[in-house]
Amino acid sequence: MRYGTGVALCLAAGAIWSLMGLGLRQIEAASVWQILFWRSVGMIPVLLGFMWWTSKGRPLAALRAVGLAGIAGGLGLVVAFAGAIYAFQTTTVANAVLLFAASPFVAAVLGWLILREAVRPSTWIAIAIAVFGMYLMVSDGLQTGAFAGNMAALLSAAGFGIFSVALRWGRVGDMMPVAFLGSIFSLIFAAGVLIFRGEPIPALPQDMAVAFAIGFFVVAMGMVLFTLGSRVVPAAELTLLSLVEVLLGPIWVWLALGETASQNTLIGGGVLLAGVVFNAVLGARRPGNEGVAETS
Template identity: 55%
Template sequence: QATSVANAMLLFATAPFMAAVLGWIVLREPVRPATWVAITVAIAGIAIMVADKSGGVALKGSLAALGSAFGFAVFTVALRWGKSGEMLPSVFLSGLFGIIVTSGICLFLELSLVLSVRDGGIAMGMGVFQVGAGLILYTLGSRSLPAAELALLSLAEVLLGPLWVWLFIGETATLNTLTGGAVLLAAIAGNALSGKRRRPPPITSP
């Protein structure tokens, strides 16, 4: 709400960098050189996607987008840290934390906590399918992929975003979006194909 969608997408794409650094610091999890290259290429692809989108950029919105990227990186590293146990309850806990944080924000901004039937239905659908199911699959994948590669694969959301708005809203993709999306897809596919070691290194306790 405080910055452009393009700017928020680009800043959120820093999550793999944050996850790689946090994974190396907290888990002593090495990052393959090919993954670093793929992250760089992915960032370049997203930059191409948003290069033709202009709009005012507010500092508050930019900081919020970076905070979202950092939170996603922390969530990824936490999943890897607890991979030997059952981490699916963390998805439930994330929902509880989301309720607490969002309620606090609404109260601070003096926004109503009451939803209309239509908005409540949309929220429930997104909570179950768009967020809930996605986080469950992401959590299951965290058992066999390093933190940096998990975050990199999540960037496919940026690639598929233009497809969803085209299908449901009729918003057409620009040449920059198609070109950048192709670069991003190449980065994700290249990283997956370069991973000869299918199992990540064991996490050693500090």
């Protein structure tokens, strides 16, 4: 695959993921756990099919290869998926996606604490910048009543951080089996919560269809495109390309539904994104980051 093709695939993935908030706004009555269940149902066939293709018909071998790290990463994705859904339902799309952008910094801190990975001084500066931006956004939630949604978005970012650290801990080169485990765990966990709370697993037909479509087309297809593209794009550039989701997500709900963001969200989000870009640009200048990732 050519480098330009990889960039195009990653950009396409970000554009597809950016439709998440708009899609969830179409849900009428389904709860977070019903949405998580039916979205997971939509994700599973796509991820299984891609894993079957890349493993040459041996998906079980691919699952066994990820080991305990895959299980830990999959559980992290349960937190990330559930937190994201709740955040989109209880705060603005702009708030949610901007706070999601903090996940690389959460991963850096977790990697430092758990794996004893060194963190560049420039990354600590970027983390400080991002924390200030997040403070502005979260404090705004106290005034607008969206504090719980903001906390859920940060919890989601933490879940993605756990997912990333688990991959590095287990030296897992292929994230797709871990994502598949995450979808299975999410389905089981959501069903368990619904049964425990005495709520039905089926929702309104329209809500089930929307949640399934989000899982199938938005989440899973986006993962497939991003996985393919990431094979020939350096990690620091992937961070920048993924910002397409952050930038487009609020635009779709503004154009379609007239949903706007507060001044503090825009200021704090701008500060947060500045930290992300600062870290990614300096990371791209490090020796060894100028090339492309190994292709397979």
